Amino acid sequence: MSGNTALTAIHDLYQAKARYCRTLDTKDWEEFATVLAADVRLDLSDGNPDIEAIVGRDNVIAAIRESVAGARTVHQVHLPEVEISGDEAQAIWPVQERVIWDNGTSLTAFGHYHDRWVRTDGHWALAESKLTHLIMDFG
Numbered sequence: 001m002s003g004n005t006a007l008t009a010i011h012d013l014y015q016a017k018a019r020y021c022r023t024l025d026t027k028d029w030e031e032f033a034t035v036l037a038a039d040v041r042l043d044l045s046d047g048n049p050d051i052e053a054i055v056g057r058d059n060v061i062a063a064i065r066e067s068v069a070g071a072r073t074v075h076q077v078h079l080p081e082v083e084i085s086g087d088e089a090q091a092i093w094p095v096q097e098r099v100i101w102d103n104g105t106s107l108t109a110f111g112h113y114h115d116r117w118v119r120t121d122g123h124w125a126l127a128e129s130k131l132t133h134l135i136m137d138f139g
Contacts, residue, residue, distance in 0.1 A: 010036040043130040
């Protein structure tokens with residue numbers, strides 16, 4: 001992959017992850033769906049073997065919608081480690097999450113998204129994501 005092609009691919013991938021965070025936080029589920037592959041796999045187990053991954057775009061959206069119902073959220077990702085191989089990319093994004101539910105409880109967490117993205121017709125879609133936490137502070 002040439003230098004300009006690689007930079008364009010990385011830029012487009014950054015835009016897709018930013019859109020993922022923005023649409024999740026604004027609860028724009030229709031646009032959120034556009035950054036997910038149809039067979040997306042989301043692992044929120046954080047190392048707990050009793051929690052199964054969520055598979056499929058509709059299932060992922062439903063699970064996330066339910067988890068943030070009655071909450072204000074902010075997901076901020078920082079400079080990732082990215083490897084692109086053709087139309088597939090692996091990325092590790094440092095993430096800071098803030099969630100405040102209507103009942104006053106809150107979560108501030110720091111960790112990493114371990115993502116696999118696929119590109120079809122120039123469009124990046126999240127194919128797999130595993131969220132791990134280093135710090136979780138409940139209030």
